[in-house]
Amino acid sequence: MKLLLVSLLICLIFALAICNNAPVFRSRRFLIVREDTKIGTVIGKLTAVDPDGPENLVLNITDDATAELVMLGPMMTDVPIHSSTADIILNTTLDRDYEPSSRKLVFEATDGETTTTVTVTLNIDDVNDNAPQFTQTSYSAKIASTKDLFAFQAFDVNLYTGLIAVKMPLVTQKGRDLHMKVIATDGGGLQTSVDVTITVT
Incomplete structure (x- = not known):
């Protein structure tokens, strides 16, 4: 009986050791920014947590459309709570009058074995930056x-x-x-x- 309990305990420990949960994002799913915001401005933060590792979390941009709009600042890792955070930084000029007023930003967090993606909606606020135009000169x-x-x-x-x-x-x-x-x-x-x-x- 004792041998059976020890065997079950070893199996349970082994199962827990190989069970790796995917990272979880803890940041907001939408951002609001004015169309006259300057390139290089921090417009939000990206945060993910992963208590069971096995490695420190790495945050990335997943597609070219997101990379044209924003970039990620240096990652900061909080070891006690197993999280990684990076600033979302505006990478281009915005123009709500001639481009969509809402964009999708796609990011990922990976712990070396599993990966989670998240979509953040970027809403662009209009600014009165265009004077009225006559149809003729x-x-x-x-x-x-x-x-x-x-x-x-x-x-x-x-x-x-x-x-x-x-x-x-x-x-x-x-x-x-x-x-x-x-x-x-x-x-x-x-x-x-x-x-x-x-x-x-």
Whole structure:
């Protein structure tokens, strides 16, 4: 009976010794960063734990798309809790206006025998960095002359459509060009102007 118990204990110890659990990530699964964040900025941390080894954890980037966006800083190992941590560092400029506003970052942690991967979602916040744009570099139109007095502010520009309308009759020589500048302003205060020429017929 004693021999049987000793044999079972040895088998149990052997089974526990060869049982290697995969690393587990303990870091956030999403990050938020502004599109004007500078290259080299730490935008998050990657942490994984693995109590049963057999080796210290190594953290890696797994694909080219992730490597274009970020890089990992030097790994810091915490021996008592069997964890490894590395800074996630921005590796390129971001532009939410012309590129996707959400990206997937894929990392792995390996203990020398088993490997675990994790996907972190990178959400890019918009910044008001582009002024409004007109569809043409300049505009022109023709309008008939009348015999009424010329009004100083004779034109009205629709705030939403940009349509230019005559508010009151014009008096000026036929064939004369009237010039004005129209300015578009976005909600963040960025402006763009365009020249408008109106020919009186």
